[in-house]
Amino acid sequence: MSCARIEPPPGGPPDTTPPQLIAMKPDSFARLPNFKGDVEFRFDEVVSEGSSPNQGAGTGDLEKLILLSPTTRVPHVSWRRDRITVRPAEGWQPKRVYRVELLPGVSDLRRNQSKRGAVLTFTTDAELPTTTFEGTVVDWTTSRPAPEALVEALLLADSLSYRGLADSSGHFSLGPLPAGEYLVRGVIDQNHNNIADPREAFDSVRLARGKTAAGELWAFVHDTTPPRIQEITVADSVSATVAMSQTLDPRQHLPLAAVTVRILPDSTPVRATSLLTKAEDDSVNRRVSPAKDTLADTTRKQRPGIQEVPEAPPAQAPGRAGRPRVQPRAQPEALTSRPPLSDKLVVRVQRPWAPGAKYEVEIRGVRNTSGVAGDVRGGFTVPKPTAADTTKLKGAKPAAGDSTRRAAPRVKPAADSLRSARDSVRRLKPKP
Secondary structure, X not given: OOOOOOOOOOOOOOOOOOOOEEEEEOOOOOEOOOOOOOEEEEEOOOEOOOOOOOOOOOOOOOHHHEEEEOOOOOOEEEEEXXXXXXXOOOOOOOOOEEEEEEOOOOEEOOOOEOOOOEEEEEEOOOOOOOEEEEEEEEEOOOOEEOOOOEEEEEEOOOOEEEEEEOOOOOEEEEEEEOOOOEEEEEEOOOOOOOOOOOOOOEEEEEEOOOOOEEEEEEEEOOOOOOOOXXXXXXXXXXXXXXXXXXXXXXXXXOOHHHEEEEEEOOOEEEOEEEEEEHHHHHHHHOOOOOOHHHOOOHHXXXXXXXXXXXXXXXXXXXXXXXXXXXXXXXXXXXOOOOOOOOOEEEEEEOOOOOOOOEEEXXXXXXXXXXXXXXXXXXXXXXXXXXXXXXXXXXXXXXXXXXXXXXXXXOOOOHHHHXXXXXHHHHHHOOOO
């Protein structure tokens, strides 16, 4: 008869720890001629393969977590219980520096997701890399740093492209890479496929050998065609807002002679008095006064003998292990090293618009952010005023049953009341 063994009770606390990376293969900064194996990331537990399988198209859950450089093809990514293996679709090429980045997001079978990534750099008998580029990607449409923007560094000598991602504040540190002259580009990856698509906003800078500071990359959509008018709307009695199909060059200041306004159908010229961007027109012509409801609150004055109790801060939802949950990070402030982008112009005329009339606006030499210029033309119709309230027209008869228009009670004149009083006195006088 064997003795009983002491074992932990079944159940226990749930596992809330994400998978931890415990090893990478090969060693980082290894120099491996004729390398034929796979790059391997090993974890301390079984990791999830994801709901979307890897099919070499870059749409698999694990494929989205791997950035392999330098290559433009989707690598072969495999799941092997507690390991993720990677190799390029074209095979390892000799005399190259390879950079394999594992992005955050690996989860276990209980859906505990890792918030940390890793980078493995090795060479296939090439010199060890020493160049690291740093900078910030900015979304020019908002003038704010672009979190998780795609960063590409193109080695101009042999057109090898290395990729990485910016952090949550838009800052990136891409490297180490081979020495040489590079074209560094920051891309707003809208579909998150880790590839720079043609209509995605980007900005680039060329860095000579030995230069590593990329600075601020202000990403915008690059257009090869001139802008056109999308819509013209009447803003007030003497101004109209012209909405363009593209953002405009913020360094361009259009002269007043560039705009022509005509009234249709006879094309009679209308004198224009200003042509500005929407922001410039607001700052010049709009006068904002404080609202009445923003006056000081007189009910909050200190009252004698009464101690005011300050308002309690909002309660925080408890997080893991009963600790207060960390509040989300505040949105980064807008940068001011470049002027903001705008896609609207405001045209002002000397005389008010004629209600119901049709106008045509022509602006010459309008340049988009990419520097492509062209002439634009569009028309609009001034809306007519709404019909007046017929109940307030002069001579209008009141509606039936209108209690507010009842006739006032008739009041007898004072003379009639006195005559009545004399008659009553005469009747009361006794006869002789």
